[in-house]
Amino acid sequence: MELILSDEEREFLFNILEQRQQELLKEIAHTDRREFKQALRKNEQLLDCLIGRLRGEAVPAGRG
Numbered sequence: 001m002e003l004i005l006s007d008e009e010r011e012f013l014f015n016i017l018e019q020r021q022q023e024l025l026k027e028i029a030h031t032d033r034r035e036f037k038q039a040l041r042k043n044e045q046l047l048d049c050l051i052g053r054l055r056g057e058a059v060p061a062g063r064g
Contacts, residue, residue, distance in 0.1 A: 014054050021047045 005013065024044045031037045 017051050
């Protein structure tokens with residue numbers, strides 16, 4: 001599937017993803033439960049991949 005976004009839409013989505021990523025990083029830092037922390041880290045990695053794709057960066061094999 002291909003999603004075509006205007007520059008404004010791309011910037012808006014990028015900002016939302018970055019904000020959520022920052023929230024996740026804070027939540028990871030304050031979480032003691034190992035399983036929950038692992039799930040949060042997985043979500044943060046997915047967000048990092050999406051943000052990279054929006055920036056036009058290459059995505060490493062096995063990610064994205």
